[in-house]
Amino acid sequence: MIENKDKLLSLYIHWPYCASKCPYCDFNSHVNEAFDVKQWIKSYTNQLLEMNEQLLHHNVSFNNLNAVFFGGGTPSLMPLEIIDSILRTASNLFGFEENVEISLEANPSSYEKEKFNNLKEVGINRISIGVQSLNDENLKFLGRHHSSLDAQLAVDHAMKTFNNVSVDLIYAFYGQKLLHWTNELEVFLRKNDLQHLSLYQLTIENGTRFHTDYKKGLLNVIDTDHAADFYEKSNEILNDYNFLKYEVSNYAKNGFECKHNKNYWKSENWIGIGPGAYGRLWSSKQNIKRVEYQNYKNPKTWLSKNIHKSEFENINFFNDETSDIDTLTMGLRLYEGIETFKLFDKSIIEGHTFKKLQNKKILKVKNDMLKVEENYMIKLDSIIDFLFNH
Ligand SMILES: C[S@@+](CC[C@H](N)C(=O)[O-])C[C@H]1O[C@@H](n2cnc3c(N)ncnc32)[C@H](O)[C@@H]1O
Ligand code: SF4
Structure with a gap:
């Protein structure tokens, strides 16, 4: 019998808007459209209230949230009022553990950089910056609208503001020289005392512009052996800079592993609110093992379904087998x-x-x-x- 009482609980909030759509990205992200702050606050609040009911219904016992994660899209573009309201409601309903980790994903534009102090004031204590590449040519290839200097300035400012800073980088794409990459990575790590790093090998996802280009023969992919060389060399460098690799693509200094993502990989409980977000709870009800709550993906649909009371697109019940497959795939x-x-x-x-x-x-x-x-x-x-x- 798997007991729920020792399980952790975290909260994921999805913000689906970005300034522009990157050609490699298949996340639920849409180019910014007009929205009403009050309606978004109302809908997020309704979802938090509903999840509080669900926790009671499934007898999920937990000791406060240990992690909160604002992901996207680009949550650094979220109006502060919305972030503040979510954090207040979540703290009232579920409580925060003393060392709760409250993360937010940020793009390195100058506008977002200026917001770091305000984000800290409303409670964000960990920032994850989407630097993506360390040179301007590759940033252009990835369709990013910031330069490597913008990214460095954002990282500098983040390190002054927060004690826990993470950076996302994409690497191992066709034509990238291994020696260039390792040099860039070393220079970057020498210059910046980061707590966490996510290194993603470029993947060509269905439905993206890169996928269309790939199908037309306009984009090549790196061969797997060469990608493995990139991985091994990167691991060696990160090890030299005291980063522990704790997940396939994630590295942290001692004690700075991302708490929310770890809950997810370790199949703990998590609540997911916002368009396309999903959450999972271990149920103590008879014949139910785990429950999965899936939200409507399209932002406008999600808003219309949650503005008066919370409604999920699907609620799935896992049996022993689906639960085990999921636990192993993640773990x-x-x-x-x-x-x-x-x-x-x-x-x-x-x-x-x-x-x-x-x-x-x-x-x-x-x-x-x-x-x-x-x-x-x-x-x-x-x-x-x-x-x-x-
Ligand atoms: C939700 S996105 C990032 C948030 C933020 N909007 C940004 O772009 O910086 C999370 C991360 O996934 C990575 N990512 C997204 N699509 C990818 C792909 N096709 N291949 C490799 N990494 C990818 C990027 O590093 C990105 O920062
Ligand atoms: S990578 Fe980030 S900024 Fe680019 S489209 Fe995806 S979520 Fe938006």
């Missing part, structure tokens, strides 16, 4: 692995496929933690596919 992303007690059906660990991967020293179980061996992390997607489809 194996972490270098520390996932606790085996979170699985309902342990037979997967005793199965033929699992044993095969274990004998090849690709998967291992130690101290009730199931994990992928470090040097195989780069092949995680195919390992998970093999585990469930053979």
